[in-house]
Amino acid sequence: MMRIKVALSLIYIVLAAGCSEKRPVDSMTDEQLRAFADELAHKFIIADGHVDFPERLKENKIVLTEETKSIVLTDIGGEFDYERSKKGGLNAPFMSIYIPASYQKQNDMGKPFADSLINNVKAIASLFPDKFALAHSPTEVEANFKAGKISLPLGMENGAPIGNDLANVKYFYDRGIRYITLTHNKDNQICDSSGDTSHTWNGLSPFGREVVAEMNRVGIMVDISHVDDSTFYQVMKLTKVPCIASHSSCRTFAPTVRRNMTDEMIKKLGENGGVMMINYYNAFIDSAVVNRNNANRKKLNALLTEKGLTLTDAQAKPIIEQFKKDNPSLKSDINMVVNHIDHVVQLAGIDHVGIGSDFDGVEGDLPTGLEDVSTYPNLIYTLLKRGYSEEDIAKICYRNIWRVWNKVEQVAKTS
Template structure:
């Protein structure tokens, strides 16, 4: 069954259950007046019918930390795991194309070995389809993802979080393109050779470095999306000035809800990105979603640190773990799915529905995920909330994948033009 028929049949199936008939025009359906049960049925159907692209999932680093082994003795993501991402959860939630984050910690900028570490994670991701060929497939283009979707496979496109592995060799941009990298987050938690980080206070370059200008040009040439998550405002505006292609923020949220926190994007930058044709992929982490949650997490860290010190406990002690779990329950530190929808609403109110996507940061934001979005099985909860707010299925389809595909395809088109000029 091709994608369009699969999509149509899923939508019509949900509608027929709810109304015992199929309306001649989808526009006549008032989703905002449906019961919760009806909305859940439609949301689940749409999650299965549409391709869902997530701009940032940190499975590779999780596998590295836990020691992923082909022998399945440590971490087998083809079955249910305790992590945010695995095959059964992804299938339940309708996730079809999680960008695998090739995350390279900033410490490698000091110790060396960034390129080798990135290669090791790419190798690890590449083994998944070999080990589980009936479940996963690599994907280098939107067309690959569509083909895999039609075959029931979960695609594993890759983005590199931190440009440090490019080191000081511009030829490494093409090298990582050939290895399957399709976006590069220019830096991470420290200023690097390309640009400044929003988590740093050094402002080494006051934006993008001279070498970074070459990197962005080379990314444009080969068809790698420029990712401005993690960078300073000045670096982001420099990237927008320099690029010939649309850019993305693979896992950022709106600074309106976290005033003064540079890791999230201000309205001026969201508007500039939209003028460039780009897309902001909303991060699900509670600390990205509200100042209130940031404040609660800060107090929690202080209280738990004090508790461990007062009782001579380590983070691994069972007594401490039980206390910490009860603390989070009693103090309600987590945001909820509604707040993620608030961020989507804000982007749409600023620049329209064509410039927002999903960038959960699953397996990357630890235990800070919001209620209702605790793992990759829960995308229907967000779709349900958007339906309640009046978003049409066509709007949701754009948010799920069409906006990201549009940027990616334009980046490919510009690359072809640059290579032929």
């Protein structure tokens, strides 16, 4: 059976290479292709693994004011709002309940802070019930999609609010959290971070091992974005279900960025059945940008030191502004993001890649063509141009993350 399969796929490869089979999109004009990409963006559900919008809602309790309305519906700043989501075809942005590493030192404060951000997201759904709705499963997102509403699933970035009490995993599941990024850019009580060099646990802590098992049991997806490589491999050994990287890019294109994933890690996540959702941030996706930014930072520091100033001095402000004008930070572009998608497909296959923009989390430092949530059609257009099929695009937009999410739910229900 195996041999027949191999032989058949060889024939297919030969045929595919030999006769350049025309796809319907090949005969489209550029304008038609753009229109088709836009159609697909609205036909398929688009899920984004990481949108840092809740952080922009600074208040603890969101009430309906003109300001709230403008932030949520048509904000002039930021990268996420209702109007632009509708335009771009975004249906399920995972709202990041982001807990800064400073809360790890004060565990008792992490939980109420997480709760306040969760309350903010819930408030959006109740203030604008015809536009937004909460969602706790792919089925609920699909129902919201049919009703024309944008779903607001919840992911918690940093497991610090779990504190030292395993019961908090279930607590946050009950509050609606469906993935937890084990840590942020510092080691925490669960595991080591890629942004820290302390190697506190050499991977997962003993408590962290229990947390992963409890997340599997309860039905919360394990998110390995931000973790140290050692943590990643230990999670891969321990988990009973596929995992996600909610917003991670490939290290091969920016080798000094430790939070990016190596080729070996990408393959391993594929074997686990998981999905890697690509982060758009300029400084993660392109080593040319990383190097230029570093060089600029050094140049600016030297300039200020020469004048006896530091970055935070009031007199330094006009100098910094002029410097930024003379030395604009380099931007990457949409093609680079698609290079990351291609790379994951080559290493792990089309079933293991998705979108994890990090919108509202990177101070607007985003590639040309992917500036905000209205730009998903641009991504689809670029994928079509590179030969991705409709089915491939549906997988990238939502089917891959759906598979993982459903599996995690199903295993939790039967365990």
